[in-house]
Amino acid sequence: MASALSGVDRKLHWTDFTSVAAPPPITPPPAYPPAAMTDAEVNVRGLQLDVVWLGAPGPFYKIRDSLIVRVSLNPASWRLASLSTAPGPDQVWLLKHEQGHYDIHALLARDYYQRVRSMMDQPFTNPADAREQLSDHLDATLRRVEAMNRDYDATTWGG
Numbered sequence: 001m002a003s004a005l006s007g008v009d010r011k012l013h014w015t016d017f018t019s020v021a022a023p024p025p026i027t028p029p030p031a032y033p034p035a036a037m038t039d040a041e042v043n044v045r046g047l048q049l050d051v052v053w054l055g056a057p058g059p060f061y062k063i064r065d066s067l068i069v070r071v072s073l074n075p076a077s078w079r080l081a082s083l084s085t086a087p088g089p090d091q092v093w094l095l096k097h098e099q100g101h102y103d104i105h106a107l108l109a110r111d112y113y114q115r116v117r118s119m120m121d122q123p124f125t126n127p128a129d130a131r132e133q134l135s136d137h138l139d140a141t142l143r144r145v146e147a148m149n150r151d152y153d154a155t156t157w158g159g
Helices: 081-085 088-119 127-156
Strands: 004-006 018-020 040-045 049-053 060-063 068-073 078-080
Touching: 004 088, 018 081, 040 088, 040 127, 049 127, 060 127, 068 088, 078 081, 081 088, 088 127
Parallel strands: 004 068, 018 078
Antiparallel strands: 040 068, 049 060
């Protein structure tokens, strides 16, 4: 199976969120009372290495073209039930805000996908080195997602 990236262009709707009477506990507690929470996920599968040369000075390994990166909205995403009585412009603003959180996940997942795809022609002499680089790239991407989401909230909520 060839590599694939999915879920990056998803447009959110309030029906995608579980309606709750009160926000679940959030750790650490936010500085503002949230009316909704977008919990996007980045799922990575299919990272495999193939031996491409066993002769001297090998062996050499390459990343198989089987990377699957999927961005999705976790069912744990929620919105307050009372939001349905909020003025229309407030609902539109908040949905756009939540879309921004999803888009941060999607764009950084796309960047990760493109980075790994660019490594597929690179020969590795040690499969452990390749796995470590792939793991480091994913860890860095997920840390960047967290940091950008914090910055996004601070900027858009005036925090």
